[in-house]
Amino acid sequence: MAKKVKIEVPEQYQVRLSMSASPHIRSSEDVPRVMLDVLIALTPAILGAVYYFRFKALSVMLACIIAAVATEFICSKWLFGKRVMIDDWSAVLAGILLAFCLPPGIPIWAAAIGGFCAVFFGKMLFGGLGQNIFNPALVGRAILLASWPVSMTTWEQPIDGVTMATPLGIIKEGLADVVPPTYFDLLTGNVAGSLGETSAVLLLIGAVYLFYRKIITWHVPFTFIAVVLVGSAFAGRDPVYELLSGGLILGAFFMATDMVTSPVTPLGRILFGAGCGLLTFIIRNFGGYPEGVCYAILIMNATVPLIDKYTLPKEFGQKGRKAK
Amino acid sequence: MKLTRFHGGVHPSENKLTSDKKTEIMPAPAKAIFPVSQHIGAPAKPIVNIGDHVLRGQVVAEPGGFVSVPIHSSISGEVIGIGEFPHPLGRPVTAIVVENDGKDEHADFEEIDPSTLTPDEMKKRIQAGGIVGMGGATFPTHVKLSPPEGKKIDAVILNGAECEPYLTSDHRVMLEEADRILAGLQLLMKILNIENGYIGIENNKPDAIAHLTEKAGRMKGIHVLGIKVRYPQGSEKHLIKTILDREIPPGGLPMDVGVVVQNIGTAAAVFDAVVNGKPMMERVVTVTGSAIKNPKNLLVRLGTPFYEVIDFAGGLTDDAGKVIMGGPMMGIAQYTLNVPVIKGTSGILALNKKDVDATKPRACIRCARCVDSCPMNLMPNELVTAVDNKDWELAEKLGILSCIECGSCAYSCVGKRPIVQILKYGKAETMKAKRKREEAAKK
Numbered sequence: 001m002a003k004k005v006k007i008e009v010p011e012q013y014q015v016r017l018s019m020s021a022s023p024h025i026r027s028s029e030d031v032p033r034v035m036l037d038v039l040i041a042l043t044p045a046i047l048g049a050v051y052y053f054r055f056k057a058l059s060v061m062l063a064c065i066i067a068a069v070a071t072e073f074i075c076s077k078w079l080f081g082k083r084v085m086i087d088d089w090s091a092v093l094a095g096i097l098l099a100f101c102l103p104p105g106i107p108i109w110a111a112a113i114g115g116f117c118a119v120f121f122g123k124m125l126f127g128g129l130g131q132n133i134f135n136p137a138l139v140g141r142a143i144l145l146a147s148w149p150v151s152m153t154t155w156e157q158p159i160d161g162v163t164m165a166t167p168l169g170i171i172k173e174g175l176a177d178v179v180p181p182t183y184f185d186l187l188t189g190n191v192a193g194s195l196g197e198t199s200a201v202l203l204l205i206g207a208v209y210l211f212y213r214k215i216i217t218w219h220v221p222f223t224f225i226a227v228v229l230v231g232s233a234f235a236g237r238d239p240v241y242e243l244l245s246g247g248l249i250l251g252a253f254f255m256a257t258d259m260v261t262s263p264v265t266p267l268g269r270i271l272f273g274a275g276c277g278l279l280t281f282i283i284r285n286f287g288g289y290p291e292g293v294c295y296a297i298l299i300m301n302a303t304v305p306l307i308d309k310y311t312l313p314k315e316f317g318q319k320g321r322k323a324k
Numbered sequence: 325m326k327l328t329r330f331h332g333g334v335h336p337s338e339n340k341l342t343s344d345k346k347t348e349i350m351p352a353p354a355k356a357i358f359p360v361s362q363h364i365g366a367p368a369k370p371i372v373n374i375g376d377h378v379l380r381g382q383v384v385a386e387p388g389g390f391v392s393v394p395i396h397s398s399i400s401g402e403v404i405g406i407g408e409f410p411h412p413l414g415r416p417v418t419a420i421v422v423e424n425d426g427k428d429e430h431a432d433f434e435e436i437d438p439s440t441l442t443p444d445e446m447k448k449r450i451q452a453g454g455i456v457g458m459g460g461a462t463f464p465t466h467v468k469l470s471p472p473e474g475k476k477i478d479a480v481i482l483n484g485a486e487c488e489p490y491l492t493s494d495h496r497v498m499l500e501e502a503d504r505i506l507a508g509l510q511l512l513m514k515i516l517n518i519e520n521g522y523i524g525i526e527n528n529k530p531d532a533i534a535h536l537t538e539k540a541g542r543m544k545g546i547h548v549l550g551i552k553v554r555y556p557q558g559s560e561k562h563l564i565k566t567i568l569d570r571e572i573p574p575g576g577l578p579m580d581v582g583v584v585v586q587n588i589g590t591a592a593a594v595f596d597a598v599v600n601g602k603p604m605m606e607r608v609v610t611v612t613g614s615a616i617k618n619p620k621n622l623l624v625r626l627g628t629p630f631y632e633v634i635d636f637a638g639g640l641t642d643d644a645g646k647v648i649m650g651g652p653m654m655g656i657a658q659y660t661l662n663v664p665v666i667k668g669t670s671g672i673l674a675l676n677k678k679d680v681d682a683t684k685p686r687a688c689i690r691c692a693r694c695v696d697s698c699p700m701n702l703m704p705n706e707l708v709t710a711v712d713n714k715d716w717e718l719a720e721k722l723g724i725l726s727c728i729e730c731g732s733c734a735y736s737c738v739g740k741r742p743i744v745q746i747l748k749y750g751k752a753e754t755m756k757a758k759r760k761r762e763e764a765a766k767k
Contacts, residue, residue, distance in 0.1 A: 005405030005421050007355060007662040013631035015640065017647055018680055019659055021745035023731030024652040025336055025489065025679075029693075029738050031686045088686060130687035130739075264692035264705060308706070315723045316331070316561065316700040317571040 031129075034259075035089035037213045041206035042096055042254065048202040049195040052158035053104035057195050060102055060111045064140075065095035067115025075124040082128060090129050094118050097137035100196025100250060101294060102144070105161075106151050113147075114140040134301045135261045138294050145294075155192035164192040167245035171237070172290035186244035197247040207253040219269035220262055220276070221252040227277025228284075235285050248280065251293035261301045268304075268311035275300045325549060328569040330562045332699040333554040334732045336653070338528060341612050342492045347500055347621045350636050352399045352424055356627030357664040358384055359411050359419040363456040364463045365391030370420055376403045380430035381603055384420045393454040393464050398605040398625035401425040412630070412649040412663040413656060419664070422627070433601040443469075443515040446598050453597025454604045454667075459483055459494075459558065459587035460650055462668040465594060468586070469515050471579045477516050481567060482509055484525040484532065484588040485551065485558030488651025491671040493608040494588045496621045498525065498532040501592050502539040508591030509546060511598050516584060523548045523588070524563050555653060556730040560585045562699055574726045609665055611637040615644035615674035624665050630672055631661040645677035653731045683740040694733035694743060700726050704733040704743050711750035716757035724754050 049057040072091040076084040098118045102111060118140025126132040145152045157164040165173065170180050181191045189199025196203070210216045225243060232242040242248070247255075256262060256276050263272050276296045283292020361367040366388030378384060378397045385395040397420075405421035438446065451466040471477055482505065486494040498505065509521045523540075525533050527550045537548040551557060551566050561572050563585060570581040578585050586594075589607065596602040605626055612619040617638030624633055630647065634640055640647075648655035649669055665672075694704035702723045710719040727747050734743040 005407070007357060007409065007421070007629060009629075009631055009660065009662045010635075012639065013634065013661045015644055015647075015661070017657070017659055017661075018645055018682075019657045020646075020681075021742060021748065022652075022654050022656070022729070023735050023744065024646065024648055024655065024657065024673075024675065024681065025735065026681045026683070026740060027334070027336070027736050027738075029736070030683065030740060031689055031738050034689065034691060034738050085686065090689075128687060130689045259689050259691045262690075264690055264695045264703065308703075312703065312722070313331075313695070313701045315574055315702060315726055316565075317573040317576065317726070 031090070032088045034215060035093050037210065037215050038093055038254070039089060039096065041209045041215075042100075042196070044202040044205045045100070045196045045199060046096065048189050048199045049100070052189060052198065053195060056104040059108055060104065060106060060195060061096060061099040063108045063111040064099040064102070064115040065092055067112040068092070068095035068098070068119045071116045071119040072124065075120065076128070080124065080128075085129065088129065091119055094123065094136040094140075097254065098140040101137065101141045101194045101247060103152060103155050104195055105154055105156050110144060110148055110151055114144045117143040130260055132260060133304070134298055135255055135258050138255060138298050141294055142298060157192050158190055158198070166193045166290065167191055167241070168284065168290040180241070183240060183244060186241070191245070193245075194247065197250040200244045200249050203249045203253065207249075210253065210257075216253065216257040217266070217269065219266050220256050220273040223270050223273030224252040224256055224277045224280075227274050228281050231277070231281035231285075235281075237285075242284070246291045247293040251280075251297055252276070255293070256297050256300070261304060263304050263307045263311065265308070265311045265313055268307045271307050271311065272300055272304065275303065325547065327549070327551060327566050329552070330565045330699055331701050332697045332732060333556060334697050334735050335554055336489050336735060338553075339489045340492050340495070340528070341490065341619045342610055342621050343495055343529075345492075345619070345621050347496045347608050347623050350622045350624050350628070350633065352428065352625050353628040353632050354424050355404070355629070356397070356399050356422050356424065356625060357409055357419045357629065358395050358397065358422070358627045359409065359417040359664065359666060360385045360395060361411070361417045362395065362462060362626075362666040362668065363393055364461065365389065365467070367418070368392060368395045370406055370418065372403050372420060374403050374406060377401070378403060378422055380428055381433060381605060382431045384422070387451065391464055391467050393451055393456055394603075395420070396454055396603040396605055397422050398627050399424045400427050400429040410660050410663045412658060412666060412669065435600050436598075438511060438599050441598070443517070446511065446515050449598050449601065450594055453593070453602065455590065455593050455597050456604070456667050457587050458589040458593065458607060458667060458670070460654070460668045460670055465586065465590055468584050469512070475579045476582055477579060477584055478518055478582045479520045479522065479568060480509070480512050480516060480518060480584045480586065481563055482521070482523040482588050482591050483558055483560070483563055483585055484523055484529070485563060486529070487526060487553075487555045487558040488653055488655075488671075490612050490673050491610045491651045492612075492621055493610045493670050495529050495532055497589050497592060497608055498529070499535055502536055504592035504595045505536070505588055506540055506543065506546065507599070508593070508595035510543070511594055512584070512586060512591060513545065519545045521546045522567050524551050524567050525549070526551055526553045526557055528553045555732065556699055556728070559699065559728055559730060561728070574723065604667060607665070607667065607669065609633060609669055610671040612671060613674040614679050615641045615676040617641060626666060627664045629662045629664055630658065633665060633672055634661065634674065640674055641676055643676040643678070644674055645680035646675045648673040648675070653735065654729065681740070685741045686739045688739050688741060691738050693736040693738060697732040697736045699730060699732060700728060702727060704747065707750065708741070708743055708746050711746050711753075714753070716754045719750050719754050720758060724750050727751060
């Protein structure tokens with residue numbers, strides 16, 4: 001015999017309650033915060049670029065950012081019909097990072113095309129944030145380098161703007177009549193080069209912040225740099241010079257550590273970093289370009305799904321019984 | 325003793341608002357609701373009819389099998405309803421409703437000197453007392469104490485980790501009921517015929533560690549251990565790993581590594597059932613959260629509707645947004661407040677609208693925080709992709725069935741993605757696909 005008795009809930013307890021699966025609390029970290037942290041970390045180098053290259057730096061960076069953000073907005077809203085999420089700062093970041101690997105003298109329109117290519121080909125065509133295989137900023141740079149090789153390889157000295165070869169270019173071309181810059185110039189960024197890759201000190205300040213905020217781990221940047229240093233030492237090149245010149249520090253701490261396009265496990269990150277280092281070393285020593293960081297990272301980006309597959313962590317308990 | 329670290333885990337704000345609040349005894353409810361399913365295993369079968377008069381401690385539903393326990397009335401009065409009622413675990417469940425006659429007449433509880441009992445007799449009394457794990461999983465205790473032939477048990481661990489934020493019921497039981505806990509632990513050791521009993525308590529409860537250490541004194545084979553504060557330290561698997569450095573193989577149980585784990589409150593209940601013949605009729609519940617006016621620890625009769633418990637703690641604030649049974653990491657959100665307190669109700673947590681997480685999920689940016697925080701060392705990001713693609717074989721290969729749903733991944737996810745929800749669905753579907761495959765293989 002079943003009879004239904006109703007348990008009346010007093011009126012003050014008939015509240016509209018939200019329902020959802022656990023967990024009911026979340027950490028305060030979110031995607032915009034992560035992207036913003038990287039931007040904060042880049043700020044010293046941004047200021048450095050503006051100091052060394054003045055209005056040129058400012059206009060190139062703005063062109064890249066505006067093109068990148070506009071591309072993402074247009075793609076999401078009208079082309080692919082997705083939720084517009086430019087508020088996550090990722091397009092701004094892609095723009096800045098692209099600007100950082102462009103020469104200061106590049107025409108504004110080329111920079112803008114780079115920003116478009118970075119986001120359109122590097123990100124939106126893959127399905128948007130999180131889906132892309134290659135680092136968008138580096139995709140943009142690679143396309144520009146292939147399309148306008150002269151503008152992309154015309155470097156100038158900071159402040160006075162005199163045309164000048166980059167430190168790595170000096171070595172590559174064996175320019176005997178040019179005195180290579182001193183370590184001090186390399187550290188402070190008083191050398192020819194891309195907007196963001198010139199000052200090692202300013203970039204490292206940002207890197208320290210990224211470690212402090214736990215945005216990056218040591219695995220990728222340290223193995224990346226270590227392999228380049230060891231390789232150069234063996235090849236008879238000056239490791240300190242190799243470290244401080246070119247895009248190694250920018251690439252190792254800010255590009256190769258891009259979460260979307262790098263492996264997720266510690267072991268995977270070590271393999272990835274080592275691969276980046278090896279390819280950079282090979283391109284710098286035996287390739288046609290003086291600098292190889294960009295292509296090294298892009299090539300290693302393609303191996304990430306494979307690395308992830310073969311570096312699956314060992315599940316809890318798979319080691320079996322330890323003691324009995 | 326040397327302790328081991330486990331991989332992963334997170335450390336949310338502890339928010340233990342009620343640590344220092346002595347357990348208050350809440351008056352019996354006007355009506356109590358006893359669902360026949362308050363444990364893992366077969367539901368109990370009602371043995372009373374509408375109109376029957378029942379006593380406090382009287383059996384109102386019999387065990388439905390070996391992996392099942394009886395349900396007792398926590399009040400005396402008249403059975404006024406038997407039927408489906410809302411249940412805090414989600415789906416409505418058959419329940420017996422008793423209207424309180426206010427007399428609190430109780431059944432005869434047979435006290436006994438435990439030294440005269442054999443282990444089997446003690447286990448019978450534990451089952452008859454309706455004792456189940458009080459940490460939330462509610463596995464029948466007598467079953468845990470009956471390992472199959474060939475499984476040698478050499479240690480019992482009492483779980484006093486209480487790693488869920490907000491909850492303090494175990495903490496209070498350890499401070500207020502140390503004698504019952506230790507007596508219960510000794511009974512458990514006797515039943516299993518083992519030498520070593522451990523009590524693991526997170527270091528954020530130094531008073532409980534000190535109190536139990538002092539009470540345990542020179543009791544033979546009992547070790548009280550302070551352990552690192554890290555969620556999910558109170559998961560059986562990770563408690564065993566921490567204390568004994570043994571890892572339960574995937575799909576295995578604590579008994580596979582020679583261990584039985586019981587919640588701290590369960591040990592006290594075992595003592596009541598074995599020595600005093602008293603069944604499980606009440607438990608300590610932490611009523612807490614930003615939407616509770618006066619957070620408290622309460623000794624509540626089982627079957628008391630949530631709204632009465634909340635009312636006793638001052639009621640809800642005007643901006644209450646969510647009510648959860650259990651802690652914020654693994655607790656279950658409630659849609660109505662006439663669900664009863666059951667054996668696994670360690671807490672009632674009410675959050676105000678501001679604390680209710682309502683962020684829209686964003687894309688996964690492969691930040692790997694889920695991988696870093698997974699205490700089972702799985703790759704939640706890869707599992708989610710497998711589930712999205714309905715690739716159940718891949719999901720199984722990646723270990724989805726080992727997921728303990730602790731929520732560390734979703735807690736730390738910067739995309740605020742509902743990872744646990746996706747994995748729960750994926751686990752159920754993977755099990756289905758696995759069974760189908762096995763059946764097909766048989767044919």
